[in-house]
Amino acid sequence: MQDRSKSRPLPSSLAWLTALAMVSATAPVSAGEPRADGLRAGELHAGKLHVASPDWRDQVVYFAMVDRFDDGDPSNNDQGVGEYDPADGGRYSGGDLRGLNRRLDYIRGLGATALWITPPVANQWLNPSRSFSGYHGYWASDFSAVDPHYGRLDDYRALSRGLHARGMYLIQDVVVNHTGDWLACDRAGAADTAAARCHLRSDPQGRSAPAQPPFDRNDPADAGDRAAAIYHWTAPIADYTDRRQELDGQLADLDDLNTENPAVRRALRESYGRWIREVGVDAFRVDTAFHVPADFFADFLHADEPQAPGVARVAAATGRDDFLAFGEGFGSDKAFADAQARKLDGYMRTPGGLPSMINFPLYGSLGEVFARGRPSAELAYRIDSMMALHADPWRMPSFVDNHDVDRFLAGGSEAGLKQALLAMLTLPGIPVIYYGTEQGFATQRPSMFAAGHGSGGRDHFATDAPLYRYLQRAIALRRGNRAFSRGRPTVLTANAARSGAIAWRMDGDDGRALVVLNSADTPVLLDRLDTGLAPGTWLRGVFAIDGDPRDLQVGADGALSLVLPPRSGKVWRAEAAVAASTLDAPAALPRLDPLPAAPVRGDFEVHGEAPGSRRLQLVIDGDLGSAQTVTVAADGRWRARVRSDAMIDPATVHRLVAHDPDRGASSAAGAFRVALDWRLRAERDDPAGDDTGPDGGYVYPTGPGWRALRPADIRRVRAWSAGGALRVEITMADISEAWHPANGFDHVAFTAYLSLPGRDGGATVMPQQQARLPDGRRWHYRWRAHGWSNALTTADGADADNEGAAVTPVPTIAVDRGAATITAIFPATAFASPADLAGAVLYITTWDYDGGYRPLAPEAGPMRFGGGDAQSPRVMDAIEVTLE
Structure with a gap:
């Protein structure tokens, strides 16, 4: 690597930099302030209703929940059936279309070019089977009408015009799989047995059916309704791995539509075509697409029926020749796997089907690498996989946060969030920014406006918020160069062993760019990165998460060597190369003697030579922050001993480099593997059937999959250590994977507290569990994991509401359903590398989690534990072990 930014002028790319500057200059306009185009901020009727489709590859989407964004008309908040209560996260808060x-x-000022909103259609206001409202919009009563809580049809048209006046686009969330929850079936069976298996429930509005025909034909006791076959007459899904249940069963008790029925298909086309014609909707996001047969969408989009044409035909008639419809397929793949990605791809490759699906597997990898400290090679695999597997990844929406999953900041750091956002914005796909990410929200669905739920009593529209300003810059980077929105990535390096460097090059018609990130919390050595660029190529720094990126020059061998600060992210634009004769000759390199070929079982010795060097840093897996400094002897030889308890996977090939920091020269890398010698330190059985809470009075939720399995019943815990590394095996009564969880288990969440002997600080409170550790003991590390989360925190900042400071790496989780065991393996670095864990105390609890610990009330509900109240401990079972 050569830094010549001060010694000679750089070639320019004025057109690209000018475009970037113009996008960066997009500034938010406060309400009422005159704009340069003559409109005023908040203008309602200035734009056209119908506009041509954009090139969706170049768009940046802002995703807002209507009810939680802003309240522009308080008069429509309370419709009088107990559904409105901003103090309750399960009730309407008052956000609407005028808001x-x-x-x-505010949205445009961020740099977004399109707005995706949750379904604005008339919903079931209160669910008769649970204490929850339809504020989110996914429980339709009438697919063709605006919900009164959100306003009127004219309000929706005004939103469309307001977007189009600003050169922006409107994306409506649509549901085709189900309606609200009026029909209850207690078991599976043929449609002609529905009268014996199913019954209707009335909601607080006095309805036992949707308001819109033909969806109102839901009475299992009516032979005509059964014959109409508008519904599948099925019980709730008990096993999401069963494709027939996934397609025809009730998702979360919601009444499953028979989308094979021509009458259902026609009614859905008529309803959703109306929003395009009468409101000017530019694209659809299709909810729960995996629960609908893939071939349904060819009819939905392209049906050639004059009275109810496919929605893409409706859109074309309004001048939209590229009406985007992208589906939700909820499912993230495990590391180095692509089963869910292939399932997504099947929907996009079905003839005439959905042209796009949301890239959930990429979301999963971004979170694993940047929030949970997993090896950056997991993201590298995902990038390579999506480019090889999908025909058009450029039109697949990508995201970091959304309304159905934990926010990034629930278990990750702000520094990690900035990296994940930069990665998303420099890779193929349509970036989606979930509302509140730009304001640092850590909970799933709080309100942006002061009067709404979870707002803390204040508005959250600050355009000087640090993450808002950061996103302005990062979005401007993407919009300023189409290499990021239309180019093809080539992964150049990634770390297979731990968090650390990942780099890719984007190649497009508008040029080439280099993106480099360090996902570790320590400095990383990126040695001899093969850029694939010509020797002498100048790299103009165009973006850095922090500070200013230096301009660089590729070496004579086409490589770069860099020291990457913790949690850094940098982007360079490749420009012209200079003659190779002007490049500096490389320095003499240190040398490693051969490393052990067989896996080492503990600490081991390495040696080599480095003539001309005074000292070396032994850098393992790029981790410069933990590098051991070694003095080189007078004869040029050196030797050192390597600690191995941070290396927990015997299949991982680790990489060691001898680096001379004075000369900037590094040896060729040596490779080795580690198979730790684990020692059993604790083993304890737990009584069967004691999963009844602290006082024995708790009961499981009433929904399927709880009471028969007893998924929170701990039967045994064993713990091993190897130096400061920890392996914990939890044996359960049974393990459920009915919801197809990413981590391999569901219906239970584990929260474990580790107390380390001789360690100062700690906390006694068990965050969000309404409890404290037994005997006043203090914990230093807390692990929380359920089917879709895996978070490790320290006690710093922990209290009754806050989980503490996020720590990486998180443990590796393995599930053996046959043995009913869940195993978590923590490297020593997760606990600040203690020499040994003798005397450590581990306290493990069970409950369940869904964006927060599931509620507890005197009476159990389908997804609510019973036998306690809001102040009672969230602990179903608990066990304590001490490592001897």
Whole structure:
């Protein structure tokens, strides 16, 4: 690597930099402030209803929940059936279409070019089977009408016009799989047995059916309704791995539509075509696409029926020749696997089907690498996989946060979030920014406006918020160069062993760019990176998460060597190369003697030579922060001993480099593997059937999959250590994977507290569990994991509401359903590398988690534990072990 930024002028790319500057200059306009185009912020009727489709590859989407964004008309908040209560996260809060409209300049100021909103259609206001409202929009009563909580049809048209006036686009969330929850079936069976298996429930509005025909034909006791076959007459899904249940069963008790029925298909086309014609919707996001047969969408989009044409035909008639419809397929793949990605791809490759699906597997990898400290090679695999597997990944929406999963900041750091966002914005796909990410939200669905749920009593529209300003810059980077929105990535390096460097090059018609990130919390050595660029190529620094990126020059061998600060991210634009004769000759390199070929079982010795060097840093897996400094002897020889308890996977090939920091020269890398010698330190059985809470009075939720399995019943815990590394095996009564969880288990969440002897600090409170550790003991590390989360925190900042400071790496989780065991393996670095764990105390609890610990009330519900109240401990079973 050569830094010549001060010694000679750089070639320019004025057109690209000018475009970037113009996008960066997009500034938010406060409400009422005059704009340069003559409109005023919040103008309602200035734009056209119908506009041509954009090139969706170049768009940046802002995703807002209507009810939680802003309240522009308080008069429509309370419709009088107990559904409105901002103090309750399960009730309406008051956000509406007018609120969105008056904040369009806030959204545009961020750099977003399109707005995706949750379904605005008339919903079931209160669910009769649980204490929850339809504020989110996914429980339709009438697919063709605006919900009164959100406003009127004219309000929706005004939102469309306001977006189009700003050169922005409107994306409506649509549901084709189900309606609200009026029909209850207690078991599976043929449609002609529905009268014996199913019954209707009335909601607080006095309805026992949707308001819209033909969806109102849901009475299992009516032979005509059964014959109409509008519904599947099925019980709730008990096993999400069963494809027939996934397609025809009730998702979360919601009434499953028979989308094979021509009458259902026609009614859905008519309803959703109306929003395009009468409101000017530019694209659809299709909810729960995996629960609908893939071939349904060819009819939905392209049906040639004059009275109810496919929605893509409707859109074309309004001048939209590229009406985007992208589906939700909820499912993230495990590391180095692509089963869910292939399932997504099947929907996109079905003839005439959905042209796009949301890239959930990429979301999973971004979170694993940047929030949970997994090896950056997991993201590298995902990038390579999506480019090889999908025909058009450039039109697949990508995201870091959304409304159905934990926010990134629930278990990750702000530094990690900035990296994940930069990665998303420099890779193929349509980036989606979930509302509140730009304000640092850590909970799933709080309100942006002061009067709404979870707002803390204040508005959250600050355009000087650090993450808002950061996103302005990062979005401007993407919009300023189409290499990021239309180019093809080539992964150049990634770390297979731990968090650390990952780099890719984007090649497009508009040029080439280099993106480099360090996902570790320590400095990383990126040695001899093969850029694939010509020797002498100048790299103009165009973006850095922190500070200013230096301009660089590729070496004579086409490589770069860099020291990457912790959690850094940098982007360079490749420009012209200079003659090779002007490049500096490389320095003499240190040398490693051969490393052990067989896996080492503990600490081991390495040696080599480095003539001309005074000292070396032994850098393992790029981790410069933990590098051991070694003095080189007078004869040029050196030797050192390597600690191995941070290396927990015997299949991982580790990489060692001898680096001379004074000369900037590094040896060729040596490879080795580690198979730790684990020692059993604790073993304890737990009584069967004691999963009844602290006082024995708790009961499981009433929904399927709880009471028969007893998924929170701990039967045994064993713990091993190897130096400061920890392996914990939890044996359960049974393990459920009915919801197809990413981590291999569901219906239970584990929260474990580790107390380390001789360690100062700690906390006694068990965050969000309404409890404290037994005997006043203090914990230093807390692990929380359920089917879709895996978070490790320290006690720093922990209290009754806050989980503490996030720590990486998180443990590796393995599930053996046959043995009913869940195993978590923590490297020593997760606990700040203690020499040994003798005397450590581990306290493990069970409950369940879904964006927060599941509620507890005197009476159990389908997804609510019973036998306690809001102040009672969230602990179903618990066990304590001490490592001897």
